[in-house]
Amino acid sequence: MGTLTIGCFPGLVGSMAYDFSLKLAEAAVDKGHKVNIWFSGNATGSVKANQKHLKDYSTGEKYIKTLLEKGVEICTCEACTVARGVKKDEGIEGVQWNAMHWYLAKIHGSDRVLQIGGE
Amino acid sequence: MGTLTIGCFPGLVGSMAYDFSLKLAEAAVDKGHKVNIWFSGNATGSVKANQKHLKDYSTGEKYIKTLLEKGVEICTCEACTVARGVKKDEGIEGVQWNAMHWYLAKIHGSDRVLQIGGE
Amino acid sequence: MGDVKLSFVVHKPQYKGETSRLAITHAIAYQTVEILLDDGDTVTPTLCFIGEGVLGFDKDQKAMDLYGITSTEAHLKNCLLVDLNVMMCKEDMEKYGISEDVLPDADEMGADMKVQVVPYAEIEKTMEEAQHVLFF
Amino acid sequence: MGDVKLSFVVHKPQYKGETSRLAITHAIAYQTVEILLDDGDTVTPTLCFIGEGVLGFDKDQKAMDLYGITSTEAHLKNCLLVDLNVMMCKEDMEKYGISEDVLPDADEMGADMKVQVVPYAEIEKTMEEAQHVLFF
Amino acid sequence: MKLAVFVSDLTLTNDILSRLKKDNLGIILVQNGVYHATNKVDGKTSALLDQAPKIYALSEDIQIRGMKDSDVDSRVKVVDYGGLVDVIFNEFDKLAWF
Amino acid sequence: MKLAVFVSDLTLTNDILSRLKKDNLGIILVQNGVYHATNKVDGKTSALLDQAPKIYALSEDIQIRGMKDSDVDSRVKVVDYGGLVDVIFNEFDKLAWF
Numbered sequence: 001m002g003t004l005t006i007g008c009f010p011g012l013v014g015s016m017a018y019d020f021s022l023k024l025a026e027a028a029v030d031k032g033h034k035v036n037i038w039f040s041g042n043a044t045g046s047v048k049a050n051q052k053h054l055k056d057y058s059t060g061e062k063y064i065k066t067l068l069e070k071g072v073e074i075c076t077c078e079a080c081t082v083a084r085g086v087k088k089d090e091g092i093e094g095v096q097w098n099a100m101h102w103y104l105a106k107i108h109g110s111d112r113v114l115q116i117g118g119e
Numbered sequence: 120m121g122t123l124t125i126g127c128f129p130g131l132v133g134s135m136a137y138d139f140s141l142k143l144a145e146a147a148v149d150k151g152h153k154v155n156i157w158f159s160g161n162a163t164g165s166v167k168a169n170q171k172h173l174k175d176y177s178t179g180e181k182y183i184k185t186l187l188e189k190g191v192e193i194c195t196c197e198a199c200t201v202a203r204g205v206k207k208d209e210g211i212e213g214v215q216w217n218a219m220h221w222y223l224a225k226i227h228g229s230d231r232v233l234q235i236g237g238e
Numbered sequence: 239m240g241d242v243k244l245s246f247v248v249h250k251p252q253y254k255g256e257t258s259r260l261a262i263t264h265a266i267a268y269q270t271v272e273i274l275l276d277d278g279d280t281v282t283p284t285l286c287f288i289g290e291g292v293l294g295f296d297k298d299q300k301a302m303d304l305y306g307i308t309s310t311e312a313h314l315k316n317c318l319l320v321d322l323n324v325m326m327c328k329e330d331m332e333k334y335g336i337s338e339d340v341l342p343d344a345d346e347m348g349a350d351m352k353v354q355v356v357p358y359a360e361i362e363k364t365m366e367e368a369q370h371v372l373f374f
Numbered sequence: 375m376g377d378v379k380l381s382f383v384v385h386k387p388q389y390k391g392e393t394s395r396l397a398i399t400h401a402i403a404y405q406t407v408e409i410l411l412d413d414g415d416t417v418t419p420t421l422c423f424i425g426e427g428v429l430g431f432d433k434d435q436k437a438m439d440l441y442g443i444t445s446t447e448a449h450l451k452n453c454l455l456v457d458l459n460v461m462m463c464k465e466d467m468e469k470y471g472i473s474e475d476v477l478p479d480a481d482e483m484g485a486d487m488k489v490q491v492v493p494y495a496e497i498e499k500t501m502e503e504a505q506h507v508l509f510f
Numbered sequence: 511m512k513l514a515v516f517v518s519d520l521t522l523t524n525d526i527l528s529r530l531k532k533d534n535l536g537i538i539l540v541q542n543g544v545y546h547a548t549n550k551v552d553g554k555t556s557a558l559l560d561q562a563p564k565i566y567a568l569s570e571d572i573q574i575r576g577m578k579d580s581d582v583d584s585r586v587k588v589v590d591y592g593g594l595v596d597v598i599f600n601e602f603d604k605l606a607w608f
Numbered sequence: 609m610k611l612a613v614f615v616s617d618l619t620l621t622n623d624i625l626s627r628l629k630k631d632n633l634g635i636i637l638v639q640n641g642v643y644h645a646t647n648k649v650d651g652k653t654s655a656l657l658d659q660a661p662k663i664y665a666l667s668e669d670i671q672i673r674g675m676k677d678s679d680v681d682s683r684v685k686v687v688d689y690g691g692l693v694d695v696i697f698n699e700f701d702k703l704a705w706f
Contacts, residue, residue, distance in 0.1 A: 002697050004693075004696070004697075007508065009392070009393050009396065010238065011130040011161040011164070011238060012161070012203065016238075016253075016254075016255050016639060017616065017639070017705075019305060020616075020638060020639065023668070023689050024689060024692065024693070026689070027688075027689035027690050027692065027693045028693045028696075030690070031690060031693050031694075033693065033697070040396055040400070041391075041392045041393055041396055042130040042131070042161060042164075042392065045130070045161075045164040045203060046203075048167075048203060048204035048205065049204055050204045050206065051201075051202060051203060051204035052201040052202055052204070053202070053306075054198055054201075054202050055302075055306075055307060055308050056198070056259075056263065056307065056308050057198060057199060057202035057256075057307070058202070058256070058305075058307060059202050059203075059204075061204065079173055079175065079176060080176060082170075082171040082173075083170060083171055083172070083173050083176035083177070083178050084131065084164060084165075084167060084170060084178075085167035085168055085169045085170035085171070085178075085180065085209075086167065087169070090204075090209075099403065099406070100399060100400045100403035101403045101404075101406045101407040101409070101410060102410065103400065103403075104380075104400070104403055104404055104407040104417045104419075105407050105410035105411055105417075107378065107380065107417065107506060108375065108378045108407070108411055108415060108417050109375065110506070111697070112506075112696055112697060112700075112701075112703060113506040113508065113702075113703065114614075114696075114703045114705060115508035115509060115510065115703075115704075115705060116614075116705045117386070117393040117394075117397075117509060117510045117705060118238075118393060119129070119130060119135075119237075119238055119391040119392060119393060121599050123595075123598070123599075126372065128256075128257050128260065135389075135390075135391050135541060136518065136541070136607075138441060139540060139541065142570070142591050143591060143594065143595070145591070146590075146591035146592050146594065146595045147595045147598075149592070150592060150595050150596075152595065152599070159260055159264070160255075160256045160257055160260055161256070172442075174438075174442075174443060174444050175395075175399065175443065175444050176392075176443070177392070177441075177443060218267065218270070219263060219264045219267035220267040220268075220270045220271040220273070220274060221274065222264065222267075223244075223264070223267055223268055223271040223281045223283075224271050224274035224275055224281075226242065226244065226281065226370060227239065227242045227271070227275060227279060227281050228239065229370070230599065231370075231598055231599060231602075231603075231605060232370040232372065232604075232605065233516075233598075233605045233607060234372035234373060234374065234605075234606075234607060235516075235607045236250070236257040236258075236261075236373060236374045236607060237255075237257060238255040238256060238257060247606070249524060249526055251618070251640050251643075252673075253639065253640060253669075253672065253673060254640060288526060289524040289525070289526050290523075290524060290618060290619065290640075293618070293640070293643060293647075293673075294673055295674075296673060296674030296675055297674055298674045299671075299672060299673060299674040300668075300671040300672050300674075301672050304668050304671065304672050305672065309672075309674075311674065333649060333650055334643075334647050334648075334649060335647055335648045335649075335651070336647070340674070358529065362529075362531075365511070365513075365604075366511050368604075369604075370604060370605075371513070371604050371605070371606050373606040373607055373608065383704070385622060385624055387520070387542050387545075388575075389541065389542060389571075389574065389575060390542060424624060425622040425623070425624050426520060426521065426542075426621075426622060429520070429542070429545060429549075429575075430575055431576075432575060432576030432577055433576055434576045435573075435574060435575060435576040436570075436573040436574050436576075437574050440570050440573065440574050441574065445574075445576075447576065469551060469552055470545075470549050470550075470551060471549055471550045471551075471553070472549070476576070494627065498627075498629075501609065501611075501702075502609050504702075505702075506702060506703075507611070507702050507703070507704050509704040509705055509706065521621045521622070523619045523621055524619070
């Protein structure tokens with residue numbers, strides 16, 4: 001079994017790169033791999049707690065919680081997140097807050113890295 | 120003097136369409152025009168209060184407050200906003216919360232409309 | 239001011255992100271706008287899909303099963319149910335090899351309207367006749 | 375595991391949005407990563423700009439004056455100050471008619487490094503030698 | 511109709527702009543769209559500059575990139591945000607963002 | 609190097625993919641990238657399908673758009689998320705997202 005680290009930068013939008021990251025992470029962890037996810041840029045908005053799940057809109061919270069329970073490590077870029085007005089105590093419990101070197105350190109120990117850019 | 124309504128959908132990112140919307144709004148109101156701004160999609164994340172202004176990151180809060188003081192009407196799509204976990208009492212004071220028909224109603228009374236798409 | 243005609247022009251594929259689907263929901267909102275307008279005032283949007291915007295309208299979409307969100311197909315049916323004019327550019331349908339047969343209708347839900355596949359010139363006409371154009 | 379080489383490849387213009395500038399700040403973060411690694415472990419990124427990624431590096435940028443945010447120029451100088459390898463694709467510089475003269479340096483701040491304008495083949499080599507590539 | 515189209519990228523991903531009738535068309539270059547006015551690509555000026563009788567570029571978006579207003583092609587008029595507001599209200603009646 | 613490139617759009621905005629060495633290249637079609645495998649444009653199949661010996665497309669992204677796995681070009685192997693994880697770990701050693 002290997003380690004996969006995903007860097008996810010785009011914002012929370014329906015059926016797009018953000019959803020893809022979470023679904024790929026789940027599939028990998030379900031196969032017994034270790035998975036790390038790094039949120040930066042607009043993706044950091046998705047660590048806000050209490051997202052209301054409406055049928056017409058994407059939300060990330062339920063998925064993030066599922067992944068955390070399955071042992072995926074998820075970390076948000078603290079600077080990007082506070083720049084969006086989200087403080088740590090308003091965030092989803094279990095998500096780590098750290099600086100960009102967290103991502104590089106996880107990459108150091110990874111077999112595969114998928115950096116997903118975009119806004 | 121005329122009325123300009125701007126629909127702004129993209130998320131809060133540096134030097135891009137979001138910033139453009141706010142700067143255009145300010146220039147128009149400074150010339151005596153009436154201006155309305157509608158946030159939908161990822162742009163709604165920007166109505167969260169208490170954004171920390173870091174030199175390396177864009178924030179919208181200071182700018183939004185300036186525009187509100189100058190009489191610009193700003194409204195966020197309520198569904199898009201709560202889907203991102205931001206509740207009304209966590210939002211910037213003075214920003215209106217409404218449904219999509221707010222935007223169409225403002226368009227009805229406008230001389231110029233600029234709809235800015237993108238994520 | 240009476241009726242204000244709008245031309246919504248979508249040129250990104252439906253599953254590009256949120257914006258292209260929000261074009262549809264914003265157009266549908268025309269049916270409730272009167273609560274914010276004076277008596278006799280109305281807004282009439284026409285929803286036009288051109289370029290890559292014609293992609294993503296096939297019947298039998300699995301968005302709800304796979305992502306837990308409403309499919310574009312369901313949104314399109316809602317448009318027809320509230321009597322919105324929906325136009326797809328014929329030249330672009332041909333460009334991407336999309337047959338009219340794959341487009342959903344809302345006949346079984348009692349809709350009178352159908353998606354219209356029209357030459358680009360027709361879509362251009364809606365842009366010319368509209369008071370404002372909104373590109374998504 | 376010793377040193378892990380990374381090839382950061384930026385193919386969007388610097389003022390496209392946040393992602394292209396975050397590529398630079400993430401690369402710079404290599405200088406503090408050791409606090410999270412075992413003794414002797416290091417990460418060595420090379421920052422490569424190709425395609426439209428070579429756009430947006432002219433000297434004398436007004437980002438701080440006009441937007442209140444750090445300019446790409448300032449970020450690039452920081453890269454040189456922390457001894458990062460920064461490579462611009464020569465063929466793409468020529469394609470967009472950008473002269474090497476417009477590129478900033480950090481000489482007056484005491485940097486030993488300069489931005490290197492290199493043939494695409496050199497950038498390809500960093501991708502081959504790296505353990506991971508990160509496209510921005 | 512007098513339509514002004516905002517172009518915010520150097521590479522256009524579709525042919526829609528070229529379908530619009532040129533007579534009363536305006537193009538407003540913003541963000542990375544300003545490169546159409548400042549840079550040649552493979553030695554050629556952007557074809558976009560021939561597609562409308564009126565072309566504008568936003569001064570701030572030129573300067574933030576370290577370029578000068580004087581770097582733009584002679585067919586392009588440089589405006590600041592205030593000038594852009596006047597263009598929007600006085601020269602055109604419909605606006606589209608690409 | 610064994611590099612897999614994720615393509616998530618129908619229109620590619622640059623030529624970078626075509627610069628990569630084809631020998632050990634893989635292309636993984638996701639999101640709107642799946643149209644390269646399902647739709648011809650102006651009657652022609654996508655040139656992308658000739659640019660790598662191994663091409664995959666994500667089943668969910670085909671089905672969410674109302675298309676079927678059987679609609680894809682014969683050169684393309686359809687995988688689900690689990691299959692994609694195996695492709696990533698077993699067939700390639702580096703990954704790039706376009």
